[in-house]
Amino acid sequence: MEPTVPSPAHLDPEESTPLETSLATERGLQTGDYLTSGQGVRLPDTDHSLKAGPRGPSLLEDFHLREKITHFDHERIPERVVHARGSGAYGTFTAYGNAASVTKAGFLAEKGRETQVFVRFSTVLGSRGSADTVRDVRGFATKFYTAEGNFDLVGNNMPVFFIQDAIKFPDLIHAAKWHPDREIPQAQTAHDTFWDFVSLHTEATHHVFWAMSDRGIPRSYRTMEGFGVHTFRLVNADNETALVKFHWKPVAGVHSQAWEETQLTAGVDPDFHRRDLADSIDAGLFYEYELGIQVMPDNPDETFEGIDLLDPTKIVPEELAPVQPIGKLVLNRNPDNFHAETEQIAFHMGNVVPGIDVTNDPLLQGRLFSYLDTQLSRLGGPNFTQLPINRPHAPVNDNFRDGMHQSVVHRGIAPYLPNSLSFGGPVPAGPENGGYVHVPKPVLGDKVRANPVSFADHYSQAALFYHSLSPIEQDHMVEAFTFELSKCYEQAIRVRMLSVLANVDAGLTAKVAAGLGLPAPEGKPPVAVTPSPALAQITDRTWPIAGRVVGVIGTPDAATAALQATLKTQGVVVRVIAPVGGEGVERTFQTARSVEFDAVVVAMATDNPQVTVLLQEAYRHAKAIGVQGDGERTLAAAGIDVKAPGILRDPDAETLAAALGKHRVWERIPLLKPAAA
Ligand code: HDE
Numbered sequence: 001m002e003p004t005v006p007s008p009a010h011l012d013p014e015e016s017t018p019l020e021t022s023l024a025t026e027r028g029l030q031t032g033d034y035l036t037s038g039q040g041v042r043l044p045d046t047d048h049s050l051k052a053g054p055r056g057p058s059l060l061e062d063f064h065l066r067e068k069i070t071h072f073d074h075e076r077i078p079e080r081v082v083h084a085r086g087s088g089a090y091g092t093f094t095a096y097g098n099a100a101s102v103t104k105a106g107f108l109a110e111k112g113r114e115t116q117v118f119v120r121f122s123t124v125l126g127s128r129g130s131a132d133t134v135r136d137v138r139g140f141a142t143k144f145y146t147a148e149g150n151f152d153l154v155g156n157n158m159p160v161f162f163i164q165d166a167i168k169f170p171d172l173i174h175a176a177k178w179h180p181d182r183e184i185p186q187a188q189t190a191h192d193t194f195w196d197f198v199s200l201h202t203e204a205t206h207h208v209f210w211a212m213s214d215r216g217i218p219r220s221y222r223t224m225e226g227f228g229v230h231t232f233r234l235v236n237a238d239n240e241t242a243l244v245k246f247h248w249k250p251v252a253g254v255h256s257q258a259w260e261e262t263q264l265t266a267g268v269d270p271d272f273h274r275r276d277l278a279d280s281i282d283a284g285l286f287y288e289y290e291l292g293i294q295v296m297p298d299n300p301d302e303t304f305e306g307i308d309l310l311d312p313t314k315i316v317p318e319e320l321a322p323v324q325p326i327g328k329l330v331l332n333r334n335p336d337n338f339h340a341e342t343e344q345i346a347f348h349m350g351n352v353v354p355g356i357d358v359t360n361d362p363l364l365q366g367r368l369f370s371y372l373d374t375q376l377s378r379l380g381g382p383n384f385t386q387l388p389i390n391r392p393h394a395p396v397n398d399n400f401r402d403g404m405h406q407s408v409v410h411r412g413i414a415p416y417l418p419n420s421l422s423f424g425g426p427v428p429a430g431p432e433n434g435g436y437v438h439v440p441k442p443v444l445g446d447k448v449r450a451n452p453v454s455f456a457d458h459y460s461q462a463a464l465f466y467h468s469l470s471p472i473e474q475d476h477m478v479e480a481f482t483f484e485l486s487k488c489y490e491q492a493i494r495v496r497m498l499s500v501l502a503n504v505d506a507g508l509t510a511k512v513a514a515g516l517g518l519p520a521p522e523g524k525p526p527v528a529v530t531p532s533p534a535l536a537q538i539t540d541r542t543w544p545i546a547g548r549v550v551g552v553i554g555t556p557d558a559a560t561a562a563l564q565a566t567l568k569t570q571g572v573v574v575r576v577i578a579p580v581g582g583e584g585v586e587r588t589f590q591t592a593r594s595v596e597f598d599a600v601v602v603a604m605a606t607d608n609p610q611v612t613v614l615l616q617e618a619y620r621h622a623k624a625i626g627v628q629g630d631g632e633r634t635l636a637a638a639g640i641d642v643k644a645p646g647i648l649r650d651p652d653a654e655t656l657a658a659a660l661g662k663h664r665v666w667e668r669i670p671l672l673k674p675a676a677a
Pocket of ligand 1: 161
């Protein structure tokens with residue numbers, strides 16, 4: 001029986017609340033020309049508290065003072081226990097329509113269907129105010145406001161995780177966050193407790209390799225992949241199932257900062273990634289990604305080519321199961337209010353829609369509990385789904401009532417089922433009416449605290465990853481391990497971690513050990529490793545350059561005007577760096593730092609020491625450097641050889657664009673090594 005009682009507008013299936021409308025309503029709360037109190041009483045003065053005489057004590061009866069200060073005192077909510085530092089944007093997801101064979105979820109299956117999303121990117125370890133560019137995993141969490149309800153894909157920029165079972169998460173995070181006695185270091189894994197834990201808990205090895213690779217220091221959120229990590233189960237219209245891994249593939253390619261660059265950026269511009277996201281959207285240079293799936297048969301043992309699909313420390317190499325693109329995401333709108341939208345968004349692994357189901361991955365199973373639970377303390381009660389950013393765009397008719405911060409004035413007297421006083425409604429929806437039905441899989445087994453045997457392999461895929469990287473990326477990983485372990489106080493932890501590395505690769509271990517001044521232990525690395533070329537990020541490919549930033553050292557005169565104009569047509573942001581400010585100047589010698597630019601063009605002669613440092617850094621970080629006019633004298637002052645790779649004499653826009661499309665001048669890297677190395 002269909003419900004016949006009229007429901008309030010926000011519950012009415014005919015009147016689902018599009019995000020635009022709900023946000024407009026929220027903005028509408030601030031109306032009128034006059035300043036008022038929270039109760040709507042107009043106020044003549046908000047600068048002086050009510051006092052007994054100009055010098056007298058403030059009076060308790062000043063309702064405006066008390067209300068203003070009280071509200072202010074409670075403006076902050078608890079930061080996320082992990083992923084506290086983040087930023088987000090709205091976007092549109094458009095389905096290619098080719099996923100219908102594996103899922104009935106309309107937003108994936110129907111060709112051309114557009115779905116609004118909000119994506120929140122984050123680091124894991126730092127507090128809300130920490131720097132964006134630290135070495136860390138990045139969160140890539142997407143809320144799809146689908147017509148069938150919200151679907152949240154709460155992923156990371158690395159396809160595996162440190163642990164195989166959710167019960168270890170508090171241990172991992174206690175070890176990885178700051179030391180509890182002094183609350184240092186902030187947003188770093190380079191400390192004793194982290195390396196103590198991961199060297200003892202070897203199932204983390206594969207993930208640690210990803211964290212120590214260049215994936216841990218992305219150039220921007222535009223240039224990183226996203227992964228659902230776990231295996232999901234998709235269901236099509238004929239109720240056939242497939243096991244699937246989700247991937248976000250950035251249209252701009254996967255690119256990273258240089259390690260030294262990240263450290264400088266953390267000081268120069270701690271908001272580097274956040275700013276790039278917001279500025280790019282403002283400039284119409286939208287971030288774009290394709291959603292892809294690896295599809296594996298849903299066989300009873302849930303393995304594929306010998307890989308246990310329930311183990312979140314394992315990938316399925318793309319060469320074995322290609323990533324099939326099924327839709328495109330464009331991030332095209334900045335939030336209006338950081339707190340209301342980016343801070344209050346609440347993701348939950350249990351937000352699934354018909355056509356998408358979970359698997360028994362023990363990490364995923366624990367997450368199904370954690371995300372709902374954490375919002376209760378973070379957002380202050382169970383009604384956070386009513387916040388505009390969390391509201392589904394599908395009709396809601398849940399019979400949930402009351403609770404803290406209830407903002408809906410529910411009508412009727414029968415919020416229970418079965419009832420006869422609300423004409424029996426709302427009625428449960430069977431699958432024929434779009435009801436969510438869990439895939440009926442048999443569950444059998446003894447109650448045990450145990451892992452499948454296959455989970456015991458902790459090293460083979462770490463080796464697979466390491467051997468899939470380009471030599472430059474491998475070198476970066478050696479440097480990262482050496483740097484991080486050098487930061488430990490306890491020698492025993494370094495020694496123990498070296499013995500873990502020795503079970504992955506002897507060459508890597510020898511180099512890290514040499515850097516630490518320790519003997520390299522012997523281990524038992526896997527004998528045969530088949531690399532997955534898809535994992536390397538330095539390849540021969542050239543990538544789109546929209547959103548890349550070029551600094552022009554010179555004055556905003558005609559000399560570089562043509563170059564600038566052509567680059568801008570390709571979406572490149574050009575900033576003139578001049579001796580002093582003025583019309584057309586975005587940076588001065590005093591304010592510019594190398595980390596802001598993907599390439600630099602030197603169009604004037606100067607021996608300004610800050611320009612010298614900028615160029616030396618750009619050179620060291622293997623960035624393309626163009627030279628025009630008497631700019632060579634500036635390079636000479638910085639001690640840079642104009643014949644070195646990537647120093648481009650009078651580059652036209654095409655040459656510069658080609659260099660940007662490679663991300664860095666990789667041929668210069670060997671020249672940057674100390675002679676003894
Ligand atoms: Fe999370 N994680 N997580 N996580 N996670 C949270 O939820 C948790 C894990 C991820 O931008 C928290 O609302 C447990 C894997 C992202 O709002 C919390 C376990 C992956 C975000 C939580 C994991 C993630 C979170 C903190 C082990 C990648 C940020 C605040 C079982 C696939 C979402 C919150 C945002 C946030 C718990 C492991 C990704 C406490 C218990 C694996 C991107 O619920």
